[in-house]
Structure formats: structure tokens, C-alpha cells
Amino acid sequence: xxxxxxxxxxxxxxxxTVIGGKWKSAMLCELHLRPARFGERRRRVPGISEKVLxxxxxxxxxxxxxxxxxxxxxxxxVEYALTQTGAVPTHAxxxxxxxxxxxxxxxxxxxx
Numbered sequence: 668x669x670x671x672x673x674x675x676x677x678x679x680x681x682x683x684t685v686i687g688g689k690w691k692s693a694m695l696c697e698l699h700l701r702p703a704r705f706g707e708r709r710r711r712v713p714g715i716s717e718k719v720l721x722x723x724x725x726x727x728x729x730x731x732x733x734x735x736x737x738x739x740x741x742x743x744x745v746e747y748a749l750t751q752t753g754a755v756p757t758h759a760x761x762x763x764x765x766x767x768x769x770x771x772x773x774x775x776x777x778x779x
Contacts, residue, residue, distance in 0.1 A: 685730045686760070690712065690719060694708065694712055694724070694727070696760070698733065698749050698753070702736075702748030703746065704745060704747070705747070708724070708747060724747055727753070736748070
């Protein structure tokens with residue numbers, strides 16, 4: 668299989684490397700609304716396994732998009748939120764989401 672080569676200065680490729688994938692877009696849409704604990708994240712992103720959610724949150728945290736706050740309480744409480752860096756792309760993501768909704772509507776209409 669031949670892999671596509673991207674220009675090293677392709678900003679879109681760099682952005683999609685960080686926020687792309689099956690689950691990250693749904694997670695970012697939810698995190699944009701408000702910070703939440705792990706269990707709430709899982710309930711608000713139907714179909715995602717606990718393992719995958721954990722891995723994706725860790726990747727977003729490593730990329731500086733999401734912060735993880737551990738509260739010193741019993742039972743343990745961990746909350747995830749967008750960082751300032753992570754909040755910036757949500758505007759771009761919102762615009763892209765609007766384009767996606769419009770495109771899906773047009774594509775559905777054209778198939779009829």
C-alpha cells in the first residue's frame with residue numbers, strides 16, 4: 668500500500684493529525700459545551716469503549732488540547748476540559764461542522 672505524502676508545511680494535515688479520527692471530533696464537540704468527568708464523557712459519546720475514550724483523552728491531553736484535573740476527594744473525581752489551546756480550534760471545528768451539516772443535506776438531496 669502506498670501512503671500519501673503531504674507537504675511538511677500543510678497546516679490542515681497537522682491539525683487533523685491532532686483532532687482527527689473517529690472519536691475525537693465527537694469528544695471535542697462535547698468538551699466545547701462544558702468540562703465533565705470521565706463517566707459523563709462516556710455517556711455523551713455513545714458507542715465509544717472505556718479503553719478508547721481513555722486513550723483518546725490521553726492523546727488530546729498530550730497534545731495540549733485537553734486538561735485533566737484530579738480533585739482530592741473520596742470517591743476520586745477527575746474532570747476533563749478544553750485548554751486555551753484546545754478552545755481555539757473549536758471555532759474552526761464549529762465552522763467545519765456547519766459545512767459538514769450543509770454538505771450532508773445537499774448530498775442527501777442530490778441522491779434522491
